[in-house]
Amino acid sequence: MEQTDGGDAVERSGLQPRRPALLAFIVVAAGMVLDRYCDVGITIWLSLAACCLPVLLFTGSSTQRTRSAALCLLLVAVGAARHHLFWSVRQSDNISTLAHHEPALIRLRGQALTEPEIRPAEHSATIPDWMQLDQTVVPVRCLQVNDEGTWHNISGNVRLSVSGHLLGVQAGDELDLTGVISLPQPPQNPGDIDYRDYLRAQGLDAVVMVNHPLAIKTVHPHRGAWWSLINWRNGLRRQCDQAMTRHLSLEVQPIASSLLFGDRTRIDHELRTQFAETGAMHLLAISGLHVGILLGAFFLVCRWLNISVASTTLLLIGLAVGYAFVTNARPPILRAVLLVVMSLSAQFAHRRLDGLNALAATALILVLYRPTDLFDIGAQLSFLAVWAILVVSPWFMRLSTGAMSAELPQEESFLFALARDWGQRMLIMFVITLAILVATAPVTMSRFHLLTPVGLLGNLILLPLTALT
Template identity: 40%
Template sequence: MIESLRDSNPRKVHHVHRPALIGALAIGLGIALDAAFESPYDISFLALWGTGCFCLLVAASALYIQRERLGTWAVLLSCVITGAIRHHQVVELQQEATVREYASVEGVPVRVRGQLTTSVVIDEAEYGPRIPSWLELDSSICDLRVDELQVSEEWASVSGTVRVRVSGHLTTAQVGDFVEVVGSLRRPQPLSNPDGYDFAKLLRREGISVLLSVSHPAALEVTSRPSNLWWKLLRVREAVREECRRLFVENLSPKSQSLALSMLLGDRTQLTKQDREIFQESGAMHLLAISGLHVGILAGFVTLVSRFFSLSERKTAVAILVVTILYAGLTNHRPPVLRATLLICLVIFGATRRRHVDLLNALACCALVLLLISPEDLFDLGAQLSFLAVLAIIWSIDLLKRLRVAATKSDALLSENWRWLERIRPAIRWLVQGTVITATIWFVTFPLILSSFHIVAPIGLLLNLLLIPFAGIVLGAGYVFLLTGWFLPVLGHLTGAVFDAALRAFLWIIQSASDLPGGHFCFSGFPSWWLTGFYVLLPVSVAASRWPTIQKGTCVSLSVWCLGMAWLALLPPKSDELRVTVLDVGHGLAMVIELPSGEVLLYDAGNTGNGSRAESAVKDYLWSRNQHRIDAVLVSHADHDHFSGLFGVLDQFPVRKLLIGQSFLDFTQRGTFELCEAAAKRNVEIELLQANDVLKTDDHDPSIRIEILHPTGDFQSKSDNAQSLVMKLTYGERSLLLTGDVEEDGLKRLLSSPRNRCDILMSPHHGAKSSNPLDLLEWISSELLVVSTSDRSVGPRLRSFVPDDVSVATTVESGALTLRINRSGRISVDRFLEEPNPQ
């Protein structure tokens, strides 16, 4: 990794040895294989240990008899097994957590004792006209290592870590405290929608077994304080962070406070959803979270201060090491920060020894250390993007060297008339270097960012040329402000005003870039198989540039993969089926209808609360199906839990029509006017529907018929539910009835019309007893009753009184339900949490 400067002959660059790179790749492969092929712990762990010892024995024997190739392969296999063993150890620790045995999905009242292992973080609630008042309550989050648990009368010894969420501000407890807590112990909900956010998997990777919900801060009582030196150091760190927060509150504007907390301390809890979105849309998300860039800027700041005080080179190196290590601890040492800190330590160690540092091998050494400490970092998105960005910088430096050689040769050909270019050469060089590095990082990280966030921000290519230098100025102003605030309070207000102005200007640039037309696009991401191929071909192509004989072939392969295979991967699916997917959104409704013609309809999209669950479920599902537009959105009625998720959907998907009933325009329900206004701003055509209306498809397929059965034009009711738009969807000889929340006088009016047989009935009002009488089942004569609900008692209750030949499927039990009807009339029901079940 570190070579003598005397041996850094450019002609020998092809023969640089990078053992850390090979080792990191082998250990990463072992971790990935162990994660992919789960097996019983006692069998696989012993087998891995035995195989690893055998490989080491073979390696030692091969090296002893000078069979280097055999020894090398044996060592590599040992590294692979080491990665698998390390990952297995982490998984085993999670499996040994006995506290999980006492939890359930619904929640079990318990009293627990244990020790807080993390600082208490205040999660500020969102506020707004569309958010119910009962959701406008802050909460406190921390992790608790549980030692004892009481369910009935007796205490039981348990093990495991739980994530505690307390309603309100918890101010009496700190990290390391021993506490006794009363709350509800529950298991995290499994992933229940296609391509959704797997919160349970994220918790497992963090070593969290279950969740503990606490209704009030008084339900958590501190029993004793820690005496261990480690916990005291963590409390000192938290005190320093709290002092930084105090300085921000006293000297910065509210908007600047949240941005300063994120950029300097890595605390993003006070950032709103809108704040995160504008950074994503401007391609500057990497500046919001603390990363290697921030650590590098800090190291540069320390270097400038050291030069100002005329410190020696050795003292400057020590100062950089001490400050970056302390900063990594202050910011909760996330993987990107640890990677940058380790890399700086290696580079400085080499510089003080007058040795040349191979950056690629040093980066691999950082990866190797991090993977051995925390194998789950291999799957951490932040860590992946951090290492990819540094790889891109290393590759771009190599490219810039070649460009510099070409520029040097061309200088000799410049005529006297062009010698004036010498005067602006530094500016040109800076512009070229910035463009090459930024473009390389963008190209390397773009596929992973698109697949994770479903957004493309071309504006980021240009914006980062301006923002990265400016970010250095902003962060430098922040460091000066913190130093003066701590040690020279008299100057704190002045430096705070400068820092606040810099943050305001920084945020204004981000906001302007986000609002720029064409600056960003929302798009479905690449599938896993495409990402795997891309990130295998990319380094192969870069490495092949040193061997002209194979360079052309690898570049052609990468180009074909990027263009041809990407086009294939992003194509919307073609099928002659009618596909109706009822997404699991808790208490609410969101249904995506995909017609054989390729048109996409959305029937409701909302849930109780702020609508984020329905919004995410709809967007994730559409992206998983490579659908990039919605032809029509039909809102059944003016209940918040049926349209609250549409605002975010309108932001990221072009919608042709918004279809509503006359009662929706009453505007007495919160959010109805805002939804119509949001649709009008986006040039969405708004149409009113009533009974006997028929919706036309683009291809006028006679086998598809979409008609409205209720309400009629003369129907009036005080209840929004009663005025729900009831839609019948027919494909060939099969049909579905979508009922919204129709009940009471609306349901009576519907049942008074002629019988209307449908094969599948969407249960009205989430399976409520009053909305699902036997009269409705007899009137419709359906084979399948589908329910969107968060109540696990609904399914058993409905099955207790419906006829035996009627199946009941609920989203709370089965996750997302996909109903597929082919041209021959065969109905299939795919349950996301179960195997497909043909009807």
């Protein structure tokens, strides 16, 4: 971040602003990529870091190039080591040692990490009626496993899938369950998703299937202030769901739940396909758009109430953090909230914030917290979209400034001025949508084999409607 006066001086001189966070993110990400595809063990990365630290600590400023090279290598080692710890390191008693591709019976005790999520069954003529059952899914932290009547401590996390509705279970509850444990089958065709890697990226080591909710019982209810806070949040979400059920039609409820909380479990496959093919899938994925709409509306309320700028800034930061908590802190929301907090904090401190540097700092924080986000398609598309907006933003800022400073003809009517203003807004929205499409097209085409130029026009209608909704 630069001070306001210094930032203006940089802009007037035509020099590029310094972006240390961008360089740091690139180097750390390179280390994570190296560890993913060249698994050489954490000893190599720790040794590299140990060699670089003395160079940084005990060499003078006269060897600036050497220090810069050592810093880059140190960041590579940090990124690789962090990824290795998250992706590859497991304890010797990890649950994955008991799981194989062939299902095996298991009795397990574990702690529910979230509230159970009920996923409606997919109804299709090609699926037998007896297979059209709702599924309950919940991640479980393993505590003990029963081996011939003796309980042994076990570590790791599993994805628990139950046929039917698992009711009465809250986050933090300790469960005793009997089911079958297995590892996901490897992909059968080139380009297929490796489901084991997908689970691994979420910190899950195996899958446990239970045929009936009665095979699960709660041994101990949740204890502690943290789990009480989590379940209070879940209760708040349930109350909102009940309110939507009372006041909205069955067709609208799944979309409303997705827009408000990012919960897309109730959206059927057909509707998802329609949104994807029209280039409007991002409207269902809760993201910075929703955070911006929420904070923008709250900002207008604060202005109407004549709240001071400092108090408004602090209230907006609190609202952004609270919204992230209520929505389970999903990666797109975390990205948006971190950017908002950085921007508002800079404004509060009268500092200038460089958008690309802030975006890189946000990405750096997120990948250090969960390194697998670097390889997640959703996170990649999210950051590419914001990067595209930041790239084209100087153009439409100049357009808006030029339009405001231009002398208006005396005889210009109100309707003409209104039409010109809306035309300018639509042009800006079109350019932003085009930039996002161009930036994300390589990823969507290579992964989903899908390109949706129709979204250029569709978003001109859907984005304002989303904001009004």
